[in-house]
Amino acid sequence: MSSLKDKSVVITGAAMGLGLAAAKVCAEKGANLTLVDYNESALTSAKAEIEKATPGVKILTITADVSDEAAVKAYVEAALKAYSRIDGFYNNAGIEGRQAPLVSYDQQVFEKVVDINLYGVYYGMRHIIPIMQQQQYGRIVNVASVGGIRGVMNQTPYVATKHAVTGLTKQAALEYGRDGILTNAIAPGAILTPMVAEAFKQVNPEDPKAAETVYAQANPTKRLGLPEEVGRLVAFLLSDECSYVNGQVIAIDGGQSNSYGNV
Ligand SMILES: NC(=O)c1ccc[n+]([C@@H]2O[C@H](COP(=O)([O-])OP(=O)(O)OC[C@H]3O[C@@H](n4cnc5c(N)ncnc54)[C@H](O)[C@@H]3O)[C@@H](O)[C@H]2O)c1
Numbered sequence: 001m002s003s004l005k006d007k008s009v010v011i012t013g014a015a016m017g018l019g020l021a022a023a024k025v026c027a028e029k030g031a032n033l034t035l036v037d038y039n040e041s042a043l044t045s046a047k048a049e050i051e052k053a054t055p056g057v058k059i060l061t062i063t064a065d066v067s068d069e070a071a072v073k074a075y076v077e078a079a080l081k082a083y084s085r086i087d088g089f090y091n092n093a094g095i096e097g098r099q100a101p102l103v104s105y106d107q108q109v110f111e112k113v114v115d116i117n118l119y120g121v122y123y124g125m126r127h128i129i130p131i132m133q134q135q136q137y138g139r140i141v142n143v144a145s146v147g148g149i150r151g152v153m154n155q156t157p158y159v160a161t162k163h164a165v166t167g168l169t170k171q172a173a174l175e176y177g178r179d180g181i182l183t184n185a186i187a188p189g190a191i192l193t194p195m196v197a198e199a200f201k202q203v204n205p206e207d208p209k210a211a212e213t214v215y216a217q218a219n220p221t222k223r224l225g226l227p228e229e230v231g232r233l234v235a236f237l238l239s240d241e242c243s244y245v246n247g248q249v250i251a252i253d254g255g256q257s258n259s260y261g262n263v
Helices: 017-028 040-053 067-084 107-136 158-178 194-203 208-217 225-236
Strands: 008-012 031-038 060-065 086-091 136-141 179-190 249-252
Touching: 008 017, 008 060, 008 067, 008 107, 017 031, 017 040, 017 086, 017 225, 031 067, 040 060, 060 067, 067 107, 086 107, 107 136, 107 158, 107 179, 136 158, 136 225, 158 249, 179 208, 179 225, 194 208, 225 249
Parallel strands: 008 031, 008 086, 031 060, 086 136, 136 179, 179 249
Antiparallel strands: none
C-alpha cells in the first residue's frame, strides 16, 4: 500500500470535492499537508474534518486564488517555510464555467475559466518545479478531465483548458523527468462533487437527479464515481511507489471514455 509518511504535499482547491477527498487519503497515509483554496470558510471546515478523521495530522491552510501569480508564489513559500520541502503537488483547483455553445459563450466567463484552469495550473508548476529540482525529487498530479481528452457539449473553455492541462503535463514530464520529478494528470469522468451537482442543475434545473440518472446510464459501471476513489489514485501518483509513470493522462471514469455508442 502506498505510503506518504512525512511527505510534504500541497493541494489546491482543497476545501471540497476532489481536493478535500485526496487530502483525507493523503492525511491517512501520513502526509504533512498544505491546503490552498479561495473559499476561506470551506477551507477552515475542511481542515477540521481532516483533523477529526486523522488526529495529529499537520495541516497548513492558505487562502489564495490560484489565478493570481503573486498569491501562488506566496502559498509555495509558506509551504516551504512550514515543511522545508515540497514532495507532492496536487494541482487540482478548477472551475467548469457556464454551459453554452461555442459561438455564444460569455467572454468574461471564458476568460475566468482560462485564468483558473490554465494559468492557475501553470503558475503552480512554475513555482513548485524549481523547488523539486533542488530536491531532485517531486511528484506532480495535474487535474485534467475526460474533457481534456474528448469534447463535451457546451463546455468550450473547460474542454480547451483541460486539453491544455494534458499538454502542460506532457511538457513538464519531458523537461523535468531528469530531475526526479514525475508529472502525470488524471482525467476524471463525472465524480459526485459540488461542481458536478451544479452541472446537473444546469442540465435539468427542475430535476437535477434525473440528469444524474441519465448520465450514469451512459457509464459501463452504471454509476458516477466517488471523490475518495479519485483520492486513492492521486495518493498513489504522489507516492514513491509511483516510480516510473511519467507524462501520462490517466482516465478515472468507469471506462466511459472508451465507449463508442451505447453501453
Ligand atoms: N467532479 C468531477 O466530476 C470532475 C471531473 C473532471 C475533472 N474535474 C476537475 O477536478 C477539479 C476539482 O473539481 P471538483 O469537482 O472537486 O470541484 P468543486 O467545485 O467541488 O471543488 C473545487 C474547489 O476548488 C476551489 N477553487 C476553485 N477555483 C479556485 C481558485 N481560483 N483558487 C483557489 N481555489 C479555487 C473551490 O473553492 C473548491 O473548493 C477541477 O479541476 C475539475 O475541473 C472534476
